[in-house]
Amino acid sequence: MSKNQLTTVKEKTLNNVQNRIAQLQQGGFKLPQNYSAENALQSAWLILQDVQTRDKKPALEACSQNTIAMSLFKMVQLGLNPAKNQCYFIPYGNDLVCMPSYFGEVMIAKRVGLQDVKANLIMEGDDFNYKIEADGRKIITEHKQSFSNLGKKIIGAYCVITLPDGAQDADIMTIEEIKQSWNQGATKGSSPAHKNFEGEMAKKTVTNRAVKVFINSSDDAKLFEGLLNETPAEVHVNNQIQENANKNEIGFDNEDYEEAEHEEIDQEAENERLYAEAMAEEAGSTNSKGPGF
Template identity: 70%
Template structure:
Protein backbone atom coordinates (compact mmCIF):
# COMPACT_ATOMS: atom_id res chain seq x y z
CA UNK A 1 0.00 0.00 0.00
CA UNK A 2 1.35 3.45 -0.91
CA UNK A 3 2.15 6.04 1.75
CA UNK A 4 -0.75 8.20 0.54
CA UNK A 5 -3.21 5.34 0.89
CA UNK A 6 -1.83 4.42 4.30
CA UNK A 7 -2.34 7.98 5.54
CA UNK A 8 -5.88 7.95 4.21
CA UNK A 9 -6.61 4.78 6.16
CA UNK A 10 -5.08 6.25 9.32
CA UNK A 11 -7.09 9.44 8.80
CA UNK A 12 -10.39 7.62 8.45
CA UNK A 13 -9.73 5.37 11.43
CA UNK A 14 -8.49 8.18 13.67
CA UNK A 15 -11.13 10.79 12.86
CA UNK A 16 -13.89 8.21 13.09
CA UNK A 17 -12.68 7.01 16.50
CA UNK A 18 -12.53 10.58 17.85
CA UNK A 19 -15.98 11.41 16.48
CA UNK A 20 -17.39 8.21 17.97
CA UNK A 21 -15.91 9.02 21.38
CA UNK A 22 -17.38 12.53 21.36
CA UNK A 23 -20.76 11.15 20.28
CA UNK A 24 -20.68 8.68 23.17
CA UNK A 25 -19.91 11.44 25.65
CA UNK A 26 -22.72 13.55 24.23
CA UNK A 27 -25.12 10.68 24.83
CA UNK A 28 -24.13 10.94 28.48
CA UNK A 29 -24.90 14.67 28.62
CA UNK A 30 -21.60 16.28 27.60
CA UNK A 31 -22.07 19.42 25.50
CA UNK A 32 -19.65 21.04 23.08
CA UNK A 33 -19.46 24.85 22.91
CA UNK A 34 -22.16 26.58 20.85
CA UNK A 35 -21.40 27.09 17.15
CA UNK A 36 -18.47 24.67 17.31
CA UNK A 37 -18.11 22.12 14.53
CA UNK A 38 -15.89 19.19 15.58
CA UNK A 39 -15.93 17.88 12.02
CA UNK A 40 -14.49 21.13 10.63
CA UNK A 41 -11.92 21.34 13.41
CA UNK A 42 -10.79 17.74 12.81
CA UNK A 43 -10.45 18.30 9.06
CA UNK A 44 -8.42 21.48 9.66
CA UNK A 45 -6.23 19.68 12.17
CA UNK A 46 -5.56 16.82 9.79
CA UNK A 47 -4.53 19.19 7.01
CA UNK A 48 -2.11 20.97 9.35
CA UNK A 49 -0.74 17.72 10.74
CA UNK A 50 0.45 16.78 7.27
CA UNK A 51 3.06 19.55 7.58
CA UNK A 52 4.10 18.81 11.18
CA UNK A 53 7.48 17.09 11.52
CA UNK A 54 9.45 15.57 14.35
CA UNK A 55 12.86 16.88 15.37
CA UNK A 56 14.51 14.52 12.91
CA UNK A 57 12.28 15.82 10.09
CA UNK A 58 9.98 12.81 9.90
CA UNK A 59 6.27 13.41 9.20
CA UNK A 60 4.42 13.39 12.52
CA UNK A 61 1.55 11.38 11.05
CA UNK A 62 3.98 8.59 10.24
CA UNK A 63 6.28 8.84 13.25
CA UNK A 64 3.68 9.32 16.01
CA UNK A 65 1.54 6.50 17.35
CA UNK A 66 -2.09 6.30 16.31
CA UNK A 67 -3.14 6.41 19.93
CA UNK A 68 -1.30 9.67 20.68
CA UNK A 69 -2.68 11.26 17.50
CA UNK A 70 -6.20 10.27 18.52
CA UNK A 71 -5.65 11.61 22.05
CA UNK A 72 -4.36 14.95 20.75
CA UNK A 73 -7.32 15.36 18.41
CA UNK A 74 -9.78 14.33 21.12
CA UNK A 75 -8.27 16.91 23.47
CA UNK A 76 -8.72 19.59 20.80
CA UNK A 77 -12.39 18.76 20.26
CA UNK A 78 -13.07 18.39 23.98
CA UNK A 79 -11.84 21.96 24.56
CA UNK A 80 -13.71 23.25 21.51
CA UNK A 81 -10.58 24.49 19.73
CA UNK A 82 -9.87 24.95 16.03
CA UNK A 83 -6.28 25.04 14.72
CA UNK A 84 -7.43 26.97 11.66
CA UNK A 85 -8.05 29.89 14.02
CA UNK A 86 -4.61 29.40 15.65
CA UNK A 87 -6.32 28.33 18.88
CA UNK A 88 -4.06 25.30 19.28
CA UNK A 89 -1.12 23.54 17.69
CA UNK A 90 0.41 20.09 17.66
CA UNK A 91 3.88 19.15 18.87
CA UNK A 92 5.48 15.71 18.42
CA UNK A 93 7.65 14.42 21.26
CA UNK A 94 9.40 11.36 19.91
CA UNK A 95 6.65 8.97 18.88
CA UNK A 96 3.91 10.88 20.69
CA UNK A 97 1.79 13.78 19.48
CA UNK A 98 0.49 16.38 21.93
CA UNK A 99 -2.02 19.20 21.51
CA UNK A 100 -1.07 22.53 23.10
CA UNK A 101 -3.48 25.42 23.55
CA UNK A 102 -2.24 28.67 22.01
CA UNK A 103 -2.54 32.14 23.53
CA UNK A 104 -5.65 32.75 21.40
CA UNK A 105 -7.14 29.45 22.53
CA UNK A 106 -6.52 30.34 26.16
CA UNK A 107 -8.28 33.68 25.74
CA UNK A 108 -11.24 32.03 24.05
CA UNK A 109 -11.57 29.41 26.82
CA UNK A 110 -11.33 32.13 29.47
CA UNK A 111 -14.12 34.13 27.83
CA UNK A 112 -16.28 31.04 27.60
CA UNK A 113 -15.70 30.56 31.31
CA UNK A 114 -17.10 34.03 32.01
CA UNK A 115 -14.25 36.51 31.77
CA UNK A 116 -15.09 39.70 29.90
CA UNK A 117 -11.62 40.29 28.51
CA UNK A 118 -8.04 39.01 28.65
CA UNK A 119 -5.03 41.05 27.53
CA UNK A 120 -1.34 40.21 27.78
CA UNK A 121 1.77 42.20 26.97
CA UNK A 122 5.52 41.87 27.35
CA UNK A 123 7.72 44.39 29.15
CA UNK A 124 10.93 45.29 27.35
CA UNK A 125 14.14 46.99 28.39
CA UNK A 126 13.84 50.78 28.13
CA UNK A 127 10.07 50.90 28.72
CA UNK A 128 8.39 52.64 31.65
CA UNK A 129 6.30 50.20 33.67
CA UNK A 130 4.44 51.00 36.88
CA UNK A 131 1.89 49.07 38.88
CA UNK A 132 0.46 48.98 42.37
CA UNK A 133 -1.00 46.34 44.67
CA UNK A 134 -4.45 47.08 46.11
CA UNK A 135 -5.43 46.22 49.70
CA UNK A 136 -7.30 43.14 48.48
CA UNK A 137 -4.13 41.85 46.81
CA UNK A 138 -5.06 42.74 43.23
CA UNK A 139 -2.31 44.20 41.09
CA UNK A 140 -3.32 47.22 38.99
CA UNK A 141 -1.44 48.65 36.02
CA UNK A 142 -0.64 52.34 36.40
CA UNK A 143 1.42 52.94 33.27
CA UNK A 144 3.23 51.04 30.55
CA UNK A 145 5.10 53.46 28.36
CA UNK A 146 6.16 51.87 25.07
CA UNK A 147 7.78 53.20 21.91
CA UNK A 148 8.65 51.86 18.49
CA UNK A 149 12.33 51.89 19.45
CA UNK A 150 11.82 49.41 22.28
CA UNK A 151 9.92 46.77 20.28
CA UNK A 152 13.03 44.70 19.63
CA UNK A 153 14.63 45.19 23.04
CA UNK A 154 15.33 42.46 25.57
CA UNK A 155 12.23 41.11 27.30
CA UNK A 156 12.21 41.78 31.06
CA UNK A 157 8.86 40.19 31.86
CA UNK A 158 5.21 39.97 30.91
CA UNK A 159 1.81 40.66 32.43
CA UNK A 160 -1.79 39.68 31.82
CA UNK A 161 -4.85 41.72 32.76
CA UNK A 162 -8.14 39.88 33.16
CA UNK A 163 -11.45 41.74 33.29
CA UNK A 164 -14.42 40.18 35.05
CA UNK A 165 -18.02 40.62 33.95
CA UNK A 166 -18.55 43.35 36.59
CA UNK A 167 -15.63 45.34 35.18
CA UNK A 168 -13.20 44.58 38.02
CA UNK A 169 -9.67 43.91 36.78
CA UNK A 170 -6.78 41.87 38.11
CA UNK A 171 -3.24 41.56 36.80
CA UNK A 172 -0.71 38.77 36.97
CA UNK A 173 2.93 39.72 36.53
CA UNK A 174 5.99 37.54 35.85
CA UNK A 175 9.65 38.38 35.37
CA UNK A 176 11.46 36.76 32.47
CA UNK A 177 13.31 34.58 35.00
CA UNK A 178 9.96 33.37 36.37
CA UNK A 179 8.77 32.66 32.83
CA UNK A 180 11.89 30.73 31.86
CA UNK A 181 11.74 28.77 35.09
CA UNK A 182 8.21 27.78 34.11
CA UNK A 183 9.47 26.72 30.69
CA UNK A 184 12.03 24.48 32.37
CA UNK A 185 9.18 22.35 33.69
CA UNK A 186 8.17 21.42 30.15
CA UNK A 187 9.36 18.57 27.97
CA UNK A 188 11.45 20.87 25.74
CA UNK A 189 12.91 22.90 28.65
CA UNK A 190 12.08 26.09 26.76
CA UNK A 191 14.27 25.06 23.83
CA UNK A 192 11.56 24.43 21.23
CA UNK A 193 11.52 26.45 17.97
CA UNK A 194 8.48 28.33 19.27
CA UNK A 195 10.32 29.42 22.42
CA UNK A 196 13.41 30.44 20.48
CA UNK A 197 11.72 32.23 17.56
CA UNK A 198 8.66 33.69 19.29
CA UNK A 199 9.86 34.40 22.80
CA UNK A 200 7.43 37.28 23.27
CA UNK A 201 4.35 35.31 22.27
CA UNK A 202 5.39 32.35 24.42
CA UNK A 203 5.98 34.70 27.36
CA UNK A 204 2.47 36.13 26.95
CA UNK A 205 1.08 32.62 26.73
CA UNK A 206 2.79 31.65 29.98
CA UNK A 207 1.59 34.63 32.01
CA UNK A 208 -1.90 34.39 30.49
CA UNK A 209 -2.17 30.77 31.49
CA UNK A 210 -1.22 31.54 35.08
CA UNK A 211 -3.61 34.48 35.23
CA UNK A 212 -6.67 32.58 34.06
CA UNK A 213 -6.00 29.04 35.30
CA UNK A 214 -7.58 29.57 38.72
CA UNK A 215 -10.71 31.04 37.18
CA UNK A 216 -10.98 28.23 34.62
CA UNK A 217 -10.18 25.48 37.11
CA UNK A 218 -13.01 26.67 39.35
CA UNK A 219 -15.52 26.67 36.47
CA UNK A 220 -16.26 22.91 36.78
CA UNK A 221 -15.83 22.29 33.04
CA UNK A 222 -18.50 24.88 32.19
CA UNK A 223 -16.05 26.37 29.70
CA UNK A 224 -16.84 23.42 27.45
CA UNK A 225 -20.59 23.87 27.46
CA UNK A 226 -23.47 25.95 26.16
CA UNK A 227 -24.87 28.49 28.60
CA UNK A 228 -28.08 26.49 28.99
CA UNK A 229 -26.44 23.06 29.09
CA UNK A 230 -26.37 20.98 32.27
CA UNK A 231 -23.06 21.28 34.11
CA UNK A 232 -21.70 17.84 33.43
CA UNK A 233 -18.03 17.08 32.90
CA UNK A 234 -16.61 14.70 30.25
CA UNK A 235 -15.90 12.13 32.95
CA UNK A 236 -19.45 12.35 34.28
CA UNK A 237 -20.79 12.05 30.74
CA UNK A 238 -18.73 8.93 30.24
CA UNK A 239 -20.12 7.41 33.43
CA UNK A 240 -23.68 8.23 32.39
CA UNK A 241 -23.11 6.68 28.98
CA UNK A 242 -21.54 3.58 30.52
CA UNK A 243 -24.49 3.09 32.87
CA UNK A 244 -26.89 3.54 29.98
CA UNK A 245 -25.03 0.81 28.13
CA UNK A 246 -25.95 -1.75 30.79
CA UNK A 247 -23.08 -0.93 33.17
CA UNK A 248 -20.35 -2.15 30.86
CA UNK A 249 -17.21 -2.21 33.02
CA UNK A 250 -14.71 -2.71 30.23
CA UNK A 251 -12.53 0.35 29.70
CA UNK A 252 -13.44 2.20 26.52
CA UNK A 253 -10.45 2.99 24.31
CA UNK A 254 -9.90 4.36 20.86
CA UNK A 255 -10.02 1.97 17.95
CA UNK A 256 -6.32 1.20 18.14
CA UNK A 257 -4.32 -1.91 18.86
CA UNK A 258 -4.76 -2.97 22.50
CA UNK A 259 -1.10 -3.90 22.97
CA UNK A 260 -0.02 -0.54 21.58
CA UNK A 261 -2.21 1.27 24.10
CA UNK A 262 -0.92 -0.87 26.96
CA UNK A 263 2.74 -0.29 26.09
CA UNK A 264 2.47 3.43 25.41
CA UNK A 265 -0.24 4.65 27.76
CA UNK A 266 2.02 5.48 30.71
CA UNK A 267 4.67 7.19 28.60
CA UNK A 268 2.09 9.19 26.63
CA UNK A 269 0.53 10.46 29.82
CA UNK A 270 3.92 11.41 31.25
CA UNK A 271 4.86 13.34 28.13
CA UNK A 272 1.53 15.12 28.04
CA UNK A 273 1.78 16.12 31.70
CA UNK A 274 5.26 17.49 31.12
CA UNK A 275 4.13 19.50 28.12
CA UNK A 276 1.17 21.05 29.93
CA UNK A 277 3.14 21.58 33.15
CA UNK A 278 5.19 24.11 31.21
CA UNK A 279 2.62 26.73 32.16
CA UNK A 280 1.11 24.88 35.11
CA UNK A 281 -2.07 24.16 33.20
CA UNK A 282 -4.35 21.59 34.80
CA UNK A 283 -5.42 18.65 32.69
CA UNK A 284 -8.91 18.27 31.31
CA UNK A 285 -8.53 14.81 29.87
CA UNK A 286 -11.30 12.56 28.69
CA UNK A 287 -12.04 9.12 30.13
CA UNK A 288 -10.34 6.04 28.76
CA UNK A 289 -7.00 7.68 27.85
Protein backbone atom coordinates in the same frame (compact mmCIF):
# COMPACT_ATOMS: atom_id res chain seq x y z
CA MET B 1 1.23 5.36 3.01
CA SER B 2 -0.88 5.25 -0.16
CA LYS B 3 -3.91 7.46 -0.78
CA ASN B 4 -6.30 4.57 -0.16
CA GLN B 5 -4.52 3.61 3.06
CA LEU B 6 -4.59 7.21 4.23
CA THR B 7 -8.32 7.40 3.55
CA THR B 8 -8.92 4.20 5.53
CA VAL B 9 -6.92 5.46 8.49
CA LYS B 10 -8.69 8.81 8.35
CA GLU B 11 -12.15 7.25 8.37
CA LYS B 12 -11.38 4.93 11.28
CA THR B 13 -9.59 7.57 13.34
CA LEU B 14 -12.15 10.34 12.86
CA ASN B 15 -15.02 7.92 13.41
CA ASN B 16 -13.47 6.82 16.70
CA VAL B 17 -13.17 10.41 17.89
CA GLN B 18 -16.67 11.35 16.75
CA ASN B 19 -18.15 8.24 18.39
CA ARG B 20 -16.38 9.02 21.66
CA ILE B 21 -17.64 12.62 21.61
CA ALA B 22 -21.18 11.37 20.87
CA GLN B 23 -20.97 9.05 23.89
CA LEU B 24 -19.89 11.92 26.11
CA GLN B 25 -22.67 14.15 24.78
CA GLN B 26 -25.20 11.52 25.79
CA GLY B 27 -23.80 11.85 29.30
CA GLY B 28 -24.23 15.63 29.30
CA PHE B 29 -20.98 16.83 27.69
CA LYS B 30 -21.55 19.99 25.65
CA LEU B 31 -19.44 21.37 22.85
CA PRO B 32 -18.94 25.16 22.74
CA GLN B 33 -21.66 27.09 20.93
CA ASN B 34 -20.96 27.63 17.22
CA TYR B 35 -18.12 25.08 17.35
CA SER B 36 -18.19 22.46 14.61
CA ALA B 37 -16.25 19.37 15.71
CA GLU B 38 -16.56 17.93 12.21
CA ASN B 39 -15.02 21.01 10.58
CA ALA B 40 -12.22 21.14 13.16
CA LEU B 41 -11.44 17.44 12.63
CA GLN B 42 -11.35 17.86 8.86
CA SER B 43 -9.01 20.85 9.18
CA ALA B 44 -6.83 18.95 11.65
CA TRP B 45 -6.52 15.99 9.31
CA LEU B 46 -5.41 18.21 6.43
CA ILE B 47 -2.79 19.80 8.70
CA LEU B 48 -1.64 16.45 10.06
CA GLN B 49 -0.75 15.28 6.56
CA ASP B 50 2.04 17.89 6.56
CA VAL B 51 3.25 17.36 10.14
CA GLN B 52 6.62 15.63 10.37
CA THR B 53 8.78 14.28 13.15
CA ARG B 54 12.23 15.67 13.87
CA ASP B 55 13.73 13.14 11.46
CA LYS B 56 11.26 14.19 8.73
CA LYS B 57 8.96 11.17 8.94
CA PRO B 58 5.22 11.78 8.43
CA ALA B 59 3.57 12.00 11.83
CA LEU B 60 0.61 9.94 10.60
CA GLU B 61 2.99 7.03 10.03
CA ALA B 62 5.46 7.55 12.88
CA CYS B 63 2.96 8.20 15.69
CA SER B 64 0.68 5.57 17.16
CA GLN B 65 -2.88 5.67 15.93
CA ASN B 66 -4.14 5.75 19.51
CA THR B 67 -2.27 8.97 20.33
CA ILE B 68 -3.37 10.52 17.04
CA ALA B 69 -6.96 9.83 18.05
CA MET B 70 -6.27 11.11 21.58
CA SER B 71 -4.78 14.36 20.28
CA LEU B 72 -7.80 14.94 18.04
CA PHE B 73 -10.12 14.14 20.93
CA LYS B 74 -8.32 16.65 23.14
CA MET B 75 -8.66 19.29 20.41
CA VAL B 76 -12.43 18.75 20.23
CA GLN B 77 -12.78 18.49 24.01
CA LEU B 78 -11.19 21.93 24.35
CA GLY B 79 -13.20 23.33 21.43
CA LEU B 80 -10.14 24.37 19.44
CA ASN B 81 -9.60 24.77 15.71
CA PRO B 82 -6.08 24.31 14.28
CA ALA B 83 -7.07 26.24 11.15
CA LYS B 84 -7.30 29.32 13.39
CA ASN B 85 -3.91 28.64 15.02
CA GLN B 86 -5.63 27.73 18.30
CA CYS B 87 -3.61 24.54 18.70
CA TYR B 88 -0.69 22.66 17.17
CA PHE B 89 0.11 18.99 16.73
CA ILE B 90 3.58 18.07 17.95
CA PRO B 91 5.15 14.61 17.46
CA TYR B 92 7.01 13.42 20.54
CA GLY B 93 8.59 10.00 20.17
CA ASN B 94 5.79 7.81 18.85
CA ASP B 95 3.14 10.04 20.44
CA LEU B 96 1.23 12.89 18.82
CA VAL B 97 0.43 15.75 21.19
CA CYS B 98 -2.17 18.50 20.78
CA MET B 99 -0.85 21.68 22.43
CA PRO B 100 -3.09 24.76 22.82
CA SER B 101 -1.46 27.92 21.49
CA TYR B 102 -1.60 31.37 23.08
CA PHE B 103 -4.74 32.00 21.04
CA GLY B 104 -6.20 28.69 22.18
CA GLU B 105 -5.62 29.45 25.83
CA VAL B 106 -7.30 32.85 25.45
CA MET B 107 -10.24 31.21 23.66
CA ILE B 108 -10.66 28.66 26.45
CA ALA B 109 -10.52 31.37 29.11
CA LYS B 110 -13.23 33.36 27.32
CA ARG B 111 -15.42 30.30 27.01
CA VAL B 112 -15.39 29.76 30.75
CA GLY B 113 -16.42 33.34 31.42
CA LEU B 114 -13.61 35.85 30.97
CA GLN B 115 -14.60 38.83 28.86
CA ASP B 116 -11.10 39.58 27.61
CA VAL B 117 -7.47 38.57 27.99
CA LYS B 118 -4.57 40.84 27.01
CA ALA B 119 -0.84 40.32 27.55
CA ASN B 120 1.95 42.87 27.10
CA LEU B 121 5.71 43.00 27.54
CA ILE B 122 7.46 45.46 29.84
CA MET B 123 10.61 46.73 28.18
CA GLU B 124 13.62 48.39 29.75
CA GLY B 125 12.89 52.13 29.98
CA ASP B 126 9.10 51.77 30.15
CA ASP B 127 7.10 53.73 32.72
CA PHE B 128 5.14 51.01 34.49
CA ASN B 129 3.07 51.17 37.68
CA TYR B 130 0.27 49.22 39.28
CA LYS B 131 -1.77 49.17 42.48
CA ILE B 132 -3.25 46.43 44.64
CA GLU B 133 -6.93 46.77 45.47
CA ALA B 134 -8.42 45.89 48.86
CA ASP B 135 -9.70 42.58 47.46
CA GLY B 136 -6.22 41.65 46.26
CA ARG B 137 -6.69 42.40 42.57
CA LYS B 138 -3.80 44.08 40.79
CA ILE B 139 -4.67 47.01 38.55
CA ILE B 140 -2.28 48.46 35.97
CA THR B 141 -2.33 52.21 36.54
CA GLU B 142 0.27 53.22 33.97
CA HIS B 143 2.25 51.68 31.17
CA LYS B 144 3.94 54.13 28.84
CA GLN B 145 6.14 52.60 26.19
CA SER B 146 7.95 54.72 23.64
CA PHE B 147 8.65 53.44 20.15
CA SER B 148 12.37 53.59 20.89
CA ASN B 149 11.91 51.03 23.67
CA LEU B 150 10.68 48.37 21.26
CA GLY B 151 13.38 45.76 20.85
CA LYS B 152 15.08 46.66 24.11
CA LYS B 153 15.65 44.19 26.92
CA ILE B 154 12.49 42.54 28.26
CA ILE B 155 12.22 43.09 32.02
CA GLY B 156 8.78 41.59 32.58
CA ALA B 157 5.32 40.87 31.25
CA TYR B 158 1.76 41.14 32.46
CA CYS B 159 -1.64 39.82 31.52
CA VAL B 160 -4.88 41.69 32.20
CA ILE B 161 -8.03 39.61 32.44
CA THR B 162 -11.50 41.12 32.39
CA LEU B 163 -13.76 39.15 34.71
CA PRO B 164 -17.41 38.29 33.97
CA ASP B 165 -18.60 41.24 36.07
CA GLY B 166 -16.38 43.66 34.13
CA ALA B 167 -13.76 44.03 36.87
CA GLN B 168 -10.13 43.63 35.86
CA ASP B 169 -7.26 41.75 37.42
CA ALA B 170 -3.64 41.58 36.33
CA ASP B 171 -0.91 39.02 36.77
CA ILE B 172 2.58 40.52 36.62
CA MET B 173 5.83 38.60 36.28
CA THR B 174 9.41 39.80 36.17
CA ILE B 175 11.63 38.30 33.50
CA GLU B 176 13.44 36.46 36.29
CA GLU B 177 10.16 34.82 37.36
CA ILE B 178 9.36 33.95 33.75
CA LYS B 179 12.75 32.37 33.20
CA GLN B 180 12.44 30.49 36.47
CA SER B 181 9.23 29.01 35.07
CA TRP B 182 11.03 28.08 31.87
CA ASN B 183 13.81 26.57 33.94
CA GLN B 184 11.40 23.84 35.06
CA GLY B 185 11.61 22.35 31.58
CA ALA B 186 14.22 20.01 30.23
CA THR B 187 15.95 22.67 28.11
CA LYS B 188 16.03 25.22 30.96
CA GLY B 189 14.61 27.90 28.68
CA SER B 190 17.37 27.49 26.09
CA SER B 191 15.28 25.91 23.34
CA PRO B 192 14.97 27.51 19.88
CA ALA B 193 11.45 28.60 20.83
CA HIS B 194 12.63 30.47 23.93
CA LYS B 195 15.71 31.95 22.25
CA ASN B 196 14.09 33.10 19.02
CA PHE B 197 10.68 34.14 20.37
CA GLU B 198 11.42 35.27 23.90
CA GLY B 199 8.68 37.90 23.87
CA GLU B 200 5.95 35.59 22.61
CA MET B 201 6.97 32.88 25.06
CA ALA B 202 6.97 35.41 27.92
CA LYS B 203 3.44 36.52 27.05
CA LYS B 204 2.35 32.90 26.81
CA THR B 205 3.79 32.17 30.25
CA VAL B 206 2.13 35.09 32.05
CA THR B 207 -1.16 34.49 30.21
CA ASN B 208 -1.17 30.86 31.19
CA ARG B 209 -0.67 31.77 34.85
CA ALA B 210 -3.29 34.52 34.75
CA VAL B 211 -6.07 32.39 33.33
CA LYS B 212 -5.18 29.18 35.17
CA VAL B 213 -6.72 30.22 38.51
CA PHE B 214 -9.93 31.41 36.85
CA ILE B 215 -10.29 28.27 34.68
CA ASN B 216 -9.59 25.93 37.59
CA SER B 217 -12.15 27.71 39.76
CA SER B 218 -14.86 27.72 37.09
CA ASP B 219 -17.76 25.29 36.78
CA ASP B 220 -15.92 23.67 33.86
CA ALA B 221 -12.68 23.15 35.80
CA LYS B 222 -12.84 19.37 35.48
CA LEU B 223 -13.07 19.67 31.71
CA PHE B 224 -9.78 21.54 31.46
CA GLU B 225 -7.97 19.97 34.41
CA GLY B 226 -4.42 19.08 33.43
CA LEU B 227 -4.95 19.84 29.74
CA LEU B 228 -3.46 23.33 29.42
CA ASN B 229 -0.19 22.79 31.23
CA GLU B 230 0.98 19.38 30.08
CA THR B 231 4.27 19.38 28.20
CA PRO B 232 4.84 16.96 25.30
CA ALA B 233 7.03 14.79 27.55
CA GLU B 234 4.36 14.62 30.26
CA VAL B 235 1.76 13.62 27.68
CA HIS B 236 4.14 10.97 26.37
CA VAL B 237 4.68 9.50 29.85
CA ASN B 238 0.96 9.57 30.61
CA ASN B 239 0.18 7.87 27.30
CA GLN B 240 2.69 5.11 28.02
CA ILE B 241 1.29 4.54 31.51
CA GLN B 242 -2.23 4.50 30.15
CA GLU B 243 -1.49 2.08 27.34
CA ASN B 244 0.43 -0.27 29.60
CA ALA B 245 -2.32 -0.23 32.22
CA ASN B 246 -5.38 -0.53 30.00
CA LYS B 247 -5.31 0.03 26.27
CA ASN B 248 -9.06 0.52 26.07
CA GLU B 249 -9.37 2.97 28.96
CA ILE B 250 -10.20 6.07 26.96
CA GLY B 251 -12.68 4.31 24.72
CA PHE B 252 -10.82 4.55 21.42
CA ASP B 253 -10.38 1.61 19.11
CA ASN B 254 -6.74 0.50 19.41
CA GLU B 255 -6.73 -1.70 16.34
CA ASP B 256 -3.38 -1.81 14.58
CA TYR B 257 -3.70 0.29 11.44
CA GLU B 258 -0.24 -0.40 10.03
CA GLU B 259 -1.66 -2.56 7.31
CA ALA B 260 -4.29 0.01 6.45
CA GLU B 261 -1.83 2.10 5.47
CA HIS B 262 -5.55 30.13 4.56
CA GLU B 263 -6.42 33.04 4.90
CA GLU B 264 -3.40 35.33 5.36
CA ILE B 265 -2.36 35.33 9.04
CA ASP B 266 -0.96 38.19 11.04
CA GLN B 267 2.59 38.35 12.38
CA GLU B 268 1.63 37.20 15.87
CA ALA B 269 -0.03 34.11 14.43
CA GLU B 270 3.05 33.51 12.30
CA ASN B 271 5.23 33.73 15.40
CA GLU B 272 2.98 31.20 17.10
CA ARG B 273 3.40 28.82 14.18
CA LEU B 274 7.15 29.27 14.04
CA TYR B 275 7.80 28.67 17.69
CA ALA B 276 5.41 25.72 17.62
CA GLU B 277 7.73 24.24 15.01
CA ALA B 278 10.68 25.03 17.25
CA MET B 279 8.97 23.25 20.13
CA ALA B 280 8.31 20.26 17.90
CA GLU B 281 11.99 20.11 16.97
CA GLU B 282 12.97 20.43 20.60
CA ALA B 283 10.54 17.70 21.64
CA GLY B 284 12.38 15.29 19.40
CA SER B 285 15.63 15.87 21.28
CA THR B 286 14.39 15.89 24.90
CA ASN B 287 13.38 13.01 27.09
CA SER B 288 12.53 14.43 30.50
CA LYS B 289 10.00 17.09 31.49
CA GLY B 290 9.64 18.93 28.18
CA PRO B 291 10.32 22.52 27.16
CA GLY B 292 8.58 24.27 30.04
CA PHE B 293 6.39 27.35 29.65
